[in-house]
Amino acid sequence: MEQKTCRIGCIGMGGRGRGMMEMLMSVPGVIVPAVCDLVEERIDNGIKSVKERNNGEYEVHGYSDYKTMFEMEDLDAVYVATTWITHIHIAIDAMKAGLHVGLEVGGAASIDECFQLVRTSEETGKFCMLMENCCYDRKEMATLNMVKQGIFGEIIHCEGGYRHDLRDEIVLGRENIHGRLVNFMHRNGELYPTHEIGPIAKVLDINRGNRFVSLVSMSSKSKGLNEWIKNNKGTDYDLYGYDWCCGDITTTIIKCANGETITINHDCCLPRPYSREFMVQGTKGLIKEVESAVGDDAVIYLDGISEEAHSWEYFNEKYRAKYEHPLWREDDTVNFVGGHGGMDYLILAAFAESVQLDAKPPIDVYDTATWMVITALSEESVAKGGAPVTFPDFTDGKWVEREPYRRGRYCLDEICLDYFEGEEK
Numbered sequence: 001m002e003q004k005t006c007r008i009g010c011i012g013m014g015g016r017g018r019g020m021m022e023m024l025m026s027v028p029g030v031i032v033p034a035v036c037d038l039v040e041e042r043i044d045n046g047i048k049s050v051k052e053r054n055n056g057e058y059e060v061h062g063y064s065d066y067k068t069m070f071e072m073e074d075l076d077a078v079y080v081a082t083t084w085i086t087h088i089h090i091a092i093d094a095m096k097a098g099l100h101v102g103l104e105v106g107g108a109a110s111i112d113e114c115f116q117l118v119r120t121s122e123e124t125g126k127f128c129m130l131m132e133n134c135c136y137d138r139k140e141m142a143t144l145n146m147v148k149q150g151i152f153g154e155i156i157h158c159e160g161g162y163r164h165d166l167r168d169e170i171v172l173g174r175e176n177i178h179g180r181l182v183n184f185m186h187r188n189g190e191l192y193p194t195h196e197i198g199p200i201a202k203v204l205d206i207n208r209g210n211r212f213v214s215l216v217s218m219s220s221k222s223k224g225l226n227e228w229i230k231n232n233k234g235t236d237y238d239l240y241g242y243d244w245c246c247g248d249i250t251t252t253i254i255k256c257a258n259g260e261t262i263t264i265n266h267d268c269c270l271p272r273p274y275s276r277e278f279m280v281q282g283t284k285g286l287i288k289e290v291e292s293a294v295g296d297d298a299v300i301y302l303d304g305i306s307e308e309a310h311s312w313e314y315f316n317e318k319y320r321a322k323y324e325h326p327l328w329r330e331d332d333t334v335n336f337v338g339g340h341g342g343m344d345y346l347i348l349a350a351f352a353e354s355v356q357l358d359a360k361p362p363i364d365v366y367d368t369a370t371w372m373v374i375t376a377l378s379e380e381s382v383a384k385g386g387a388p389v390t391f392p393d394f395t396d397g398k399w400v401e402r403e404p405y406r407r408g409r410y411c412l413d414e415i416c417l418d419y420f421e422g423e424e425k
């Protein structure tokens with residue numbers, strides 16, 4: 001398909017924003033004519049990155065105020081990779097300025113800002129797509145494929161987590177101008193739910209025939225950051241002994257309208273290997289991420305199909321070839337080494353395609369608000385000692401009968417085989 005050119009401005013030139021912008025420029029048809037950050041050095045670095053990649057084919061301008069950027073530039077969309085408490089406000093302003101939005105991940109600070117996000121998208125006709133790259137990771141996509149084929153039967157329970165030792169990134173937020181620090185100082189709850197909840201929500205058809213109804217959330221005590229400071233910065237460091245608001249581990253249980261339960265864990269302040277703990281379990285079996293496995297592996301058990309009763313099998317060995325999502329069968333994806341092993345490129349390509357076609361994105365504003373609001377609800381539940389908190393329905397009841405999603409290669413509501421050459425229809 002011929003690629004229409006689209007012009008995407010990039011806001012937030014920290015490590016994530018700049019890295020993703022560089023990759024975005026490798027998506028056919030994408031032009032990045034403007035970058036924005038509050039820090040001058042980061043604007044300069046962003047401009048340099050664009051110039052190193054655009055072969056002098058177009059000019060690139062830098063801005064410290066995104067609203068000025070909206071006024072001065074002729075853009076189709078923006079990619080926003082700022083901080084958790086600025087994302088939604090920038091997205092709202094961008095849609096009001098007539099731009100589609102790709103929003104980096106993070107949790108919302110309030111229910112109200114999520115409603116504003118949804119209403120602005122509805123009123124302006126501009127989309128806001130959460131850039132939840134984990135929806136496009138290999139094992140999550142294969143699992144989605146298997147769920148859609150009914151391999152696990154009826155889904156009953158899912159689990160996930162963001163288990164990532166970020167102690168240095170959090171504590172050194174002032175030295176490195178990083179946004180996480182203030183959140184861990186002042187907020188207690190599930191601060192980063194979307195890496196695991198995005199793929200789970202797509203597995204469970206959330207906002208399309210199903211919805212999150214309520215959650216309960218509890219946080220542990222906070223010891224990990226002070227222990228890290230003592231061992232790495234010494235007890236004279238001014239944050240040593242700080243009364244950190246965020247518990248080291250926050251556990252949240254979500255109940256869905258169709259009866260499923262989901263458990264998620266936020267775990268960034270203790271020493272441990274990375275894991276998203278992805279698990280999907282149904283009446284016929286389950287798949288479960290193997291923590292820190294080489295090659296993105298998982299274990300699986302299928303009733304009556306697995307060779308030995310009550311025994312795990314390795315997903316890669318026996319099932320991957322059969323159930324790989326067609327996007328991951330393609331050479332250019334599998335051989336793509338950058339950006340979390342390929343999923344970053346896929347989400348950028350999905351975003352760019354929606355901008356180019358001026359069409360619905362695979363993760364829409366209802367998904368975005370529903371996944372992000374978990375943070376605000378979790379904070380409320382934690383503050384009330386783990387009390388149940390109900391989810392707002394951002395669709396205003398339309399979840400029982402929604403307009404159709406857009407089918408395509410990047411669709412996360414269906415595996416659209418007819419969009420892939422050589423796949424059996």
Ligand SMILES: NC(=O)c1ccc[n+]([C@@H]2O[C@H](COP(=O)([O-])OP(=O)(O)OC[C@H]3O[C@@H](n4cnc5c(N)ncnc54)[C@H](O)[C@@H]3O)[C@@H](O)[C@H]2O)c1
Pocket residue numbers: 011012013014015016017036037038039042064066081082083084086104105106131132133177178179180340
């Ligand atoms: N999807 C992923 O795998 C992934 C990975 C890393 C980070 N992230 C997300 O990406 C976002 C950015 O992460 P990071 O590590 O680069 O964070 P960061 O804090 O290092 O960078 C944020 C940048 O945004 C700038 N900024 C803040 N407010 C701004 C405003 N109003 N206008 C313009 N610029 C502004 C800051 O100056 C900073 O340079 C975060 O939300 C993070 O959660 C996602």
